[in-house]
Amino acid sequence: MKIKTEDYLAKTPVDLSEVPTCEDFGKSGKKLEKELEKVRVDLGDFQNTLYAHGKYGVLICIQGMDTAGKDSLIREVFKDFNARGIVVHSFKKPSELELRHDFLWRHYIALPEKGKFSVFNRTHYENVLISRVHPELVLTEKIPGIHSVEDITPEFWQERFHQINHFEEHIEKTGTIVFKFFLHISKDEQKSRLLRRLRKKNKNWKFSPDDLKERKLWEDYQSYYEDAINNTSTKEVPWYIIPSDNKDAARFIVTKIMYEELKKFKDIKEPTLDTSIQKNIDSFIEQLKQE
Template sequence: MGKKIALNIDDYKVSTQVKLKSLKTLENFDTEDAELKKQLEKVRRTLGEFQDVLYAHGKYSVLMCLQGMDTAGKDSLIREVFKDFNARGVVVHSFKVPTELELKHDYLWRHYIALPAKGKVGVFNRTHYENVLVTRVHPEYILGEHIPGIHTTKDITDHFWQKRFDQINSFEKHLADNGTIIFKFFLNVSKEEQRQRLLRRLELKRKNWKFSPGDLKERKLWDRYQECYEDAINQTSKPHAPWFVVPADNKKAARFIVADILLQELTKYKDIKEPELNDKIKANLQDYKNQLESEKNE
């Protein structure tokens, strides 16, 4: 393996107001794709080992929120980053258009009931932020939530969106205070790269199923989506629930960046360690061993 990539988390972490247009969409570390893949494999094995300890410790959960424009690479990133995890230790939720039942509850309900239990890692593929992104680009969707006082899109004011940001910040602070370690990643893909990936969906038969004419309609709203993402990120990147903006034009580099950020940040929790056996069991370990060894002679 080549020289280890020394990733500086601060290059991606949002700690001050950002302008998405000024942030890069391509990162390759001057490294070949094959080498990036090897570096990812090493990091994800260590992450998998950490998850075993997280489960045994049983006092924290991890929530990874993944957002990005269509074709940003969310699905493949989840598959590659968590490949070495115990399947029972990671739960992935992909949030689509709200169901009839979900619309009968507040907008955070379906996300709350999907949160990871202590000891587990939860991945939200599209997240509660859709409620200040897609709905902001298409405010008519809010009318389907049947909110008191909201009768037309004219009732959806800047104050409405600010209140939602405040609610989301409170929601995440509550989770963090109760042992959920939160990561929020925005996969920052360029408009040109999205165009190329949409073309591949059309050209490759095995990828045709991913294409929808609606993709092109949403693409025409690119600038508006970028504005809404930028505002959401700036409004809600907090020390207890930070946003990381990850260049996503190179999928292999993006996967490595996300995995390495997870590993660097999680290993800061020095209290996450395997529990020790109680004194009574420790005192009788040899006896238990003798009992098992004696079975050989039965």
């Protein structure tokens, strides 16, 4: 099954109310799962090649409203990866140590090693999303010149966008391939998923009363997501907006985009054996047979 990856590129200026939140390709959930299985095997094979090649790292940034399906997407998309080749980072409230550094520090030290994938489940963009909805969080960063919420001007956020762009440009130029996915769900779908959390005993642990408080700020979050995407979707490091009301389709789209884009790096190949080893392979085989 083919898709056009450019169909999901953020075409700025983005108006999220005009972007579809649901896609099913006219296929059932089971058929979409089978399509996902095929492409994630290919992606897993690519990961092995990337590991052997050892000159690029891949960073996958996943953002979305609560219940957008970030955790389950990570679980399903990377099932066929060798565990040694991928690390998942879930960024929560900054620790005291992290707050003693600039806001990008904890993300910088979590970047993938050459040959590996890193997944950011929530990302450095929380610093222009949740911190913008709740600007009092910025005060915990102890930034010179910022003494109160009133000191946090529109120019402050523009500068932060600039800092994020510079960060991503730097890592992209030094061998980190960056994917940024916004899992786009509707408010109605979020409501259904929150109700499911409450009704299913094995999902109750995921629910917090704060989920309902944050839901009341839906429009604020949508506005700030638009602003973040419009200010940080670049040619080199673009955003992809993934319709996510249908989880099976969203997982397939994300996997397919990654695989199709990574295939474009023609220099990523398994290394060839040293000539002296290559010439003596038959001899080595024979030595082992003689043991």
